Structure formats: structure tokens, C-alpha cells
Amino acid sequence: MHMAxxxxxxPVASGAGIAAIVLLGVAGYKVNKAKGVNSxxxxxxxxxxxxxxxxQMINFTIPGTSSSGHIIGGVLLAAFLTISSVLIIQCLIFADGELFALGCNIINMGAMSTLVAYPLIFRPLTRHRHSATRLVFASVLACLVGIEAGACGVTLETEFSGKRN
Structure with missing residues (x-):
């Protein structure tokens, strides 16, 4: 799902890049602030x-298509800085996504899973009861919401860019 x-x-790439930088700055500040509590x-x-x-290096074939996919890991990590670091390394070293679209990729794959799906879906569903069934259900639902929100982000960014097939 890395955007090219x-x-x-x-304008869309610049806006997403600025938003990603701001989110990374806030996340870095919060981690630094929490570091004193939990080193x-x-x-x-x-x-x-x-x-x-x-x-993420392991790709899975998507049945019925000629494409493949891999885990995103945002809900698993629930750490925006960490998933953003992974995305930056993938962009710069492995050419997954491109530098111009990196801000969009950080928003779509990082923010949607760690700042939207995890706190709004996973945490409320697991707050009071931690049964295995509830954890699996909450994990799957949060992952689906995070992936779909990221895919909607790609669609909106492409639409705002005026790029159509």
C-alpha cells in the first residue's frame, strides 16, 4: 500500500509531509516526556x-489477484514513532514508496493505525475485559479499520491531487 x-x-505531498512532521514532533515530545516515567x-x-x-519483508499472495501484501504492524506496535521509522527506512533503503509521497505513507499507514484504529477501536474494546476471544476480535477489527482508513486516505489524496485513470 506504499503510495508512489x-x-x-x-500541494498534497507538501501538506501530508508537514502533517507527518508535526505528528512526529508531537510523538517524539510525548515519548521523551514519558521516558522519565518508564525508561x-x-x-x-x-x-x-x-x-x-x-x-513486513514476508509478502503474502492475495488470492484472485496478481498482487501481494504484507502486514502493516501499526496496531501491533501502537507506536507512531516506531512505525514511521520503519516506513522511512523502507522508503530510503528499499524504495517502498517514494520520498515525495513519504508524508502520505506515514499518515496512511502510521497515523491511521496507531493514532486512529488503536486508540478508538482496540483500546475501548479491551479496556475492561482481556479474554483471548476479545483480544483477537479487537485486534482484527482495529487492523481492518486501520487498513481501510489508510486506503481511504490514498483515495482522498489521489482525488485531491486531481490524478485519475
Whole structure:
């Protein structure tokens, strides 16, 4: 679902890039502020980021299509900085998505899963009861919402860019 440069216009890419930078700044501030309370959070974010990065390298064939997909990992991490770091590395080193569209990719795959689906779907559903069935249901639902919200973001960004087939 990495968005390519050709899908977005300069104003849309710039706006998404600025929004992504602001979100990263706020997330960095919050992690730095919370670090005094829990000093093990940053190493844990790094280890989980490495795990998700490695897990994302495994592609799965999508039946009935000639395409493949991989996990996004945002709901698993629930850490915007970490998933954004993974997306930046994928962009710069592995050419998954392109630099011009990086802000869009961070919003679509990072923010929609960690800042929308996780706090609005997963956390409320698991707040009071932690049964295995409830955790699985909440995880699947949050992942679906995060992926669909990101896909809607791609559609909106493409539409605002005036790019049509």
C-alpha cells in the first residue's frame, strides 16, 4: 500500500509531509516526556520496530489477484514513532514508496493505525475485559479499520491531487 510519487500533487505531498512532521514532533515530545516515567520504552520500541520491519519483508499472495501484501504492524506496535521509522527506512533503503509521497505513507499507514484504529477501536474494546476471544476480535477489527482508513486516505489524496485513470 506504499503510495508512489506519481499519485500525488505537490500541494498534497507538501501538506501530508508537514502533517507527518508535526505528528512526529508531537510523538517524539510525548515519548521523551514519558521516558522519565518508564525508561525501558525506547529500547522496547526499537526491538518491536525491528520485529515488524522483518515481518513486513514476508509478502503474502492475495488470492484472485496478481498482487501481494504484507502486514502493516501499526496496531501491533501502537507506536507512531516506531512505525514511521520503519516506513522511512523502507522508503530510503528499499524504495517502498517514494520520498515525495513519504508524508502520505506515514499518515496512511502510521497515523491511521496507531493514532486512529488503536486508540478508538482496540483500546475501548479491551479496556475492561482481556479474554483471548476479545483480544483477537479487537485486534482484527482495529487492523481492518486501520487498513481501510489508510486506503481511504490514498483515495482522498489521489482525488485531491486531481490524478485519475
Amino acid at each position: 510519487d506519481a499519485l500525488v500533487s505537490t 525501558s520504552i525506547v529500547p522496547l520500541m526499537g526491538v518491536l520496530g525491528a520485529f515488524v520491519f522483518a515481518a
